[in-house]
Amino acid sequence: xxxVDTIAQGVLLGGLYALFAAGxxxxxxxxxxxxxxxxxxxxxxxYLILLLVTLLGLPPFLAAAVAMPLxxxxxxxxxxxxxxxxxxxxxxxxxLVTFGLSIALQNALLEGFSADSQRLPTNAMTTASFQAGPxxxxxxPLLTFGSAVLVIIGLNQLFYRTELGRAFRAxxxxxxxxxxxxxxxxxxxxxxTGIALVIVTIAALYLGLRANFDPNVGPARLIYAFEAVIIGxxxxxxxxxxxxxxxxxxQTVGAAINPEWQILSGHIAFLLVLLVRPRGLFPRAxx
Amino acid sequence: xxxxxxxxxxxSRIATVAGGILILLLFALPFFAGRGTIRDMFFILxxxxxxxxxxxxAGYGGLVSVGQQAFVGAGAYALFALVILGGLDPxxxxxxxxxxxxxxxxxxxxxxxxxxxxxxxxxxxxxxxVVRLIVAQWKSLGGxxxxxxxxxxxxxxxxxxxxxxxxxxxxAAARDILAYWISLVLALATxxxxxxxxxxxxxxxxxxxxxxxxxxxxxxxxxxxxKWIVFLTSAFGTGVTGALIYLQKAxxxxxxxxxxxxxxxxxxxxxxxxxxxxxxxxIIGVLIFFALQSLLADYGSWYLMTLGVxxxxxxxxxxxxxxxxxxxxxxxxxxxxxxxxQGGQLNRSEDTP
Numbered sequence: 001x002x003x004v005d006t007i008a009q010g011v012l013l014g015g016l017y018a019l020f021a022a023g024x025x026x027x028x029x030x031x032x033x034x035x036x037x038x039x040x041x042x043x044x045x046x047y048l049i050l051l052l053v054t055l056l057g058l059p060p061f062l063a064a065a066v067a068m069p070l071x072x073x074x075x076x077x078x079x080x081x082x083x084x085x086x087x088x089x090x091x092x093x094x095x096l097v098t099f100g101l102s103i104a105l106q107n108a109l110l111e112g113f114s115a116d117s118q119r120l121p122t123n124a125m126t127t128a129s130f131q132a133g134p135x136x137x138x139x140x141p142l143l144t145f146g147s148a149v150l151v152i153i154g155l156n157q158l159f160y161r162t163e164l165g166r167a168f169r170a171x172x173x174x175x176x177x178x179x180x181x182x183x184x185x186x187x188x189x190x191x192x193t194g195i196a197l198v199i200v201t202i203a204a205l206y207l208g209l210r211a212n213f214d215p216n217v218g219p220a221r222l223i224y225a226f227e228a229v230i231i232g233x234x235x236x237x238x239x240x241x242x243x244x245x246x247x248x249x250x251q252t253v254g255a256a257i258n259p260e261w262q263i264l265s266g267h268i269a270f271l272l273v274l275l276v277r278p279r280g281l282f283p284r285a286x287x
Numbered sequence: 288x289x290x291x292x293x294x295x296x297x298x299s300r301i302a303t304v305a306g307g308i309l310i311l312l313l314f315a316l317p318f319f320a321g322r323g324t325i326r327d328m329f330f331i332l333x334x335x336x337x338x339x340x341x342x343x344x345a346g347y348g349g350l351v352s353v354g355q356q357a358f359v360g361a362g363a364y365a366l367f368a369l370v371i372l373g374g375l376d377p378x379x380x381x382x383x384x385x386x387x388x389x390x391x392x393x394x395x396x397x398x399x400x401x402x403x404x405x406x407x408x409x410x411x412x413x414x415x416x417v418v419r420l421i422v423a424q425w426k427s428l429g430g431x432x433x434x435x436x437x438x439x440x441x442x443x444x445x446x447x448x449x450x451x452x453x454x455x456x457x458x459a460a461a462r463d464i465l466a467y468w469i470s471l472v473l474a475l476a477t478x479x480x481x482x483x484x485x486x487x488x489x490x491x492x493x494x495x496x497x498x499x500x501x502x503x504x505x506x507x508x509x510x511x512x513x514k515w516i517v518f519l520t521s522a523f524g525t526g527v528t529g530a531l532i533y534l535q536k537a538x539x540x541x542x543x544x545x546x547x548x549x550x551x552x553x554x555x556x557x558x559x560x561x562x563x564x565x566x567x568x569x570i571i572g573v574l575i576f577f578a579l580q581s582l583l584a585d586y587g588s589w590y591l592m593t594l595g596v597x598x599x600x601x602x603x604x605x606x607x608x609x610x611x612x613x614x615x616x617x618x619x620x621x622x623x624x625x626x627x628x629q630g631g632q633l634n635r636s637e638d639t640p
Contacts, residue, residue, distance in 0.1 A: 085603055100594075104595030267416060
């Protein structure tokens with residue numbers, strides 16, 4: 001019965017990884033940009049929320065809501081003024097610029113907030129858990145998973161029900177033709193990164209509520225996010241959730257066997273999927 | 288007058304002579320320089336070698352790897368295993384350690400080549416993490432906390448006694464000098480080897496694949512094979528360099544040997560700032576890197592932040608780096624690769640308009 005519990009915890013942990021991955025997946029899907037600073041942006045979001053909590057005394061969830069528009073603006077500007085200039089046929093500039101950004105951001109956070117680990121304040125509600133049959137479920141992991149599902153539903157609605165979503169899909173398919181129809185790809189890309197950073201803020205909230213964080217944890221979050229995206233198949237948001245769940249379950253099962261194997265077994269699961277299904281579990285028909 | 292094809296330029300001829308003198312000076316350095324200088328030069332030369340191999344991968348092969356630390360760490364740990372568990376002489380273990388990096392590189396390539404372009408970068412990173420986590424389980428080499436080279440192994444190392452006697456230095460200084468000379472030979476062999484590779488048919492094929500994969504394939508270049516050759520060569524060289532670096536440090540831990548900042552971020556910044564896709568670029572880059580480090584070493588994270596921002600600016604303003612700017616302005620090439628047709632009618636037709 002302990003295994004059922006382990007797997008349930010893993011599935012819920014997968015929700016967190018799917019949240020890490022959704023922003024990465026969105027940006028890649030629209031402009032084929034792999035943002036190596038994604039993990040550090042999540043950590044930056046967590047510090048922004050922490051700052052709002054300590055300075056204004058807001059509860060974490062409200063602080064995250066305040067942080068969202070700020071993060072949207074940061075993402076919009078980042079894309080408009082920096083990353084748009086790196087887009088093109090050559091894959092080197094976006095990779096190297098985002099890698100430089102990752103290192104710069106990590107060390108800026110280190111300078112501003114020191115290397116001490118931090119945590120967002122929790123209350124009785126967020127640390128509570130209840131018994132469902134043989135398994136005990138934490139409220140916070142459930143909230144995380146629910147948020148991940150809501151984010152994915154929301155993104156799918158945005159993509160297929162709104163004018164902005166249509167512009168996203170058109171620019172993703174063919175930026176040149178889309179610009180003939182009066183769409184400005186530069187602004188569409190900026191909006192996409194802005195939305196990605198709103199999702200990053202949600203991911204940051206749960207990161208900070210569930211565990212300690214410090215400026216150096218960003219790269220590992222990027223790697224989990226990346227693994228979830230690749231396992232799920234590029235461009236499929238539900239696939240990304242499945243990918244997150246696979247990483248989460250692999251990690252908790254690995255940790256149950258030997259605590260030292262937690263991270264390693266997540267990576268091994270990723271490599272196994274890559275071996276069997278190089279294009280992921282739910283690849284898009286084209287590209 | 289006959290035609291002939293040449294890659295030489297006047298500048299490259301001067302560079303050959305100046306380079307020859309510089310190499311002699313560098314070999315003679317331990318006879319007149321102090322221990323601090325030797326250590327600094329060792330650092331510069333090993334970083335230069337790592338940068339040249341990453342440049343071969345990314346600048347010429349189009350394979351942007353963020354997982355070079357896998358090969359540095361594999362080479363370094365192989366050195367420690369060969370010395371501690373195998374009882375080999377450390378000097379002999381350095382080239383053998385390249386084999387361990389190669390052994391890691393084959394499965395890495397097998398997985399990472401399944402990922403395209405940008406995803407290849409993070410793929411190599413994931414594999415470097417996997418190697419680090421596995422090595423951290425290796426209890427006989429200290430597990431997660433690491434281990435040191437035994438004192439008698441480093442003391443009785445080949446050539447150390449010879450250097451001690453002939454230069455009249457203590458054992459520790461003699462070890463630094465030995466490591467420096469090996470690093471000098473390694474750096475020269477790397478630059479020479481890469482230059483040679485780029486001037487052969489393979490080098491031409493490599494440039495063709497980098498510039499346009501489809502066009503290169505249409506004229507019969509085996510693009511997949513070129514990728515393998517470049518990846519394995521670079522892994523081997525990086526592994527040997529990693530072993531040498533940790534021979535000099537004599538102390539290893541998984542977190543240090545597989546550090547993404549030390550062995551990949553620094554290397555990328557060196558190449559990007561100096562000029563990607565040129566042999567001269569990493570040389571300039573490593574000098575700037577060292578100067579910045581000496582200037583800003585006391586400021587800790589400000590230093591890395593500056594490097595990161597500098598790399599972003601260079602990539603946006605001058606994607607070919609400082610050397611690219613310079614050679615664009617002056618037409619200077621110290622390691623020319625381009626084949627030019629000279630002599631015969633070509634020059635005469637210029638004389639008589």
